[in-house]
Amino acid sequence: MDKEICQGLRKVFEHSLEAALITVTSALGSTPRKPGAKMLVFADGTTVGTIGGGCGEAEAKREAVKVMATLTPKIYYLNMTAGVDQDEGMVCGGIMGLFIDYWGSQSSVARTKPHKEYLSSLESNDNPVLVTVFEAVEERLIGKKLFLKNNGDVLGDLGIEELNRVALESAKAGGKKFYPLLISLDSEFKLCESSITKAAFRLLIEPPTTVVQLLILGAGYIAQPLVAMAKILGYEVTVVDDRLSLANSSRFNSADRFICNDFERALDDININAQTFVVIVTKGSYSDKVCLWKVINQPARYIGMMGSYRKVKALKAELEEEGVGRESLKKLYSPIGLKIGAETPEEIAVSILSQLIKVQKRLA
Structure with a gap:
């Protein structure tokens, strides 16, 4: 996670602010940013980070405001196939999957605690690998997180023991990469190809940094x-x-x-x-x-x-x-x-x- 995003999230907790964190989870076609890119949107409309500027960023911000209003995370597909940046003469011809997560003072303790612990782990150079549920058959699971520290400690809970097991196995593999990993699971918690089999769960595994x-x-x-x-x-x-x-x-x-x-x-x-x-x-x-x-x-x-x-x-x-x-x-x-x-x-x-x-x- 970029330093400026971390600093913005720390500000959310220190000053009891309302914010939504947008993470690019998928990119199909010509898109300005790739999976893992983030933008933090505050209630006053200010932002930290970017998911691509003029190509759909304003639309993403509007969806982030809705998430802050409902306090409920969501997946949103940003269709930019007809988006034109008039100033730059740029046409974006792709679709970005966005996971928009509420990070604010009105979260329950159960949701806020892993957020704070994850930030502390990043700042302590524990190199945590973060796993987030961004799609699930049970709505209560969406947005749940766990993370794996480099010393093997695990914090957080995805709500189902078998889901935790698969997530940790994937986190151990994903932590060695410099890019986010998306995995889809069927109802038996087995890896599946979501384009062939309807996924029961989709997880985003993020390494501590994507910068070498x-x-x-x-x-x-x-x-x-x-x-x-x-x-x-x-x-x-x-x-x-x-x-x-x-x-x-x-x-x-x-x-x-x-x-x-x-x-x-x-x-x-x-x-x-x-x-x-x-x-x-x-x-x-x-x-x-x-x-x-x-x-x-x-x-x-x-x-x-x-x-x-x-x-x-x-x-x-x-x-x-x-x-x-x-x-x-x-x-x-x-x-x-x-x-x-x-x-x-x-x-x-x-x-x-x-x-x-x-x-x-x-x-x-």
């Missing part, structure tokens, strides 16, 4: 094109280096964050989780070793390090002698990047990002 966090350790000649290309791909990028002449805003004005500090101290303050991809391209073997020591046992999705086979082999042997487990070291991608014959900094950046994408898509 790229941590680049080293601000040298490869880091600049790597940052530029990573931002085009939508990554959230942090650059760390201990040299002020390199780790500064003039060289990395497109990075989300740059840190000029000793690598060891900087890494002590950075949250590395299952959505983090780490690239080690420091100035030399010593700093490479420091960085690898600090991150190798972290739950990062990817850890790659620049270096020759000989250098990497020697470095891994040193770390193993110093107590780092051999199995942990097997996680390291090095020499870094896909073999595409890269020579220039830009080509090497393409090679590294190609490998990141391959891992992200679970192809490596």
Whole structure:
């Protein structure tokens, strides 16, 4: 969930506001946003986030107001096949499924509690995977939630024990992805294809974030094109280096964050989780070793390090002698990047990002 949406929801609870959260659950044809996109609508008409601007967003807001009036969540299909944005000359030719959920002061304690706990879990970096019932044969189940923390704790309840079981199995799989997962179940709680069999239940499984966090350790000649290309791909990028002449805003004005500090101290303050991809391209073997020591046992999705086979082999042997487990070291991608014959900094950046994408898509 985006930070601005989280902040908006926190505001709802802290100030006892009325709001409805719109989540895109499906997208058929040409649509401005994909499943997982969110927009928070307040009772005064202000919004946080977007589901696509002029293409039907006003219609979605009107439906959100209705949800706030009835205090009842709903699924709504936004047909944009005839929608034209006159200013932009843009025609949207698709249909978006929207789940509109009431988040406000008039919710029952049973509904408000999981909402608050989920927000707290996100803010505590517990990386919770959220499961929401957005269609069900029993109306009382619509909007029910549970979430799975990275330590295995489960909070919330979908109202039926068998539904909880299937949801948790799906959450464990969905948490490893960077995009929401939709599942349809028949009356026997078995997965089904909703276009063939009428689904009794439909669940939305949302990972803690859909944004890849790229941590680049080293601000040298490869880091600049790597940052530029990573931002085009939508990554959230942090650059760390201990040299002020390199780790500064003039060289990395497109990075989300740059840190000029000793690598060891900087890494002590950075949250590395299952959505983090780490690239080690420091100035030399010593700093490479420091960085690898600090991150190798972290739950990062990817850890790659620049270096020759000989250098990497020697470095891994040193770390193993110093107590780092051999199995942990097997996680390291090095020499870094896909073999595409890269020579220039830009080509090497393409090679590294190609490998990141391959891992992200679970192809490596």
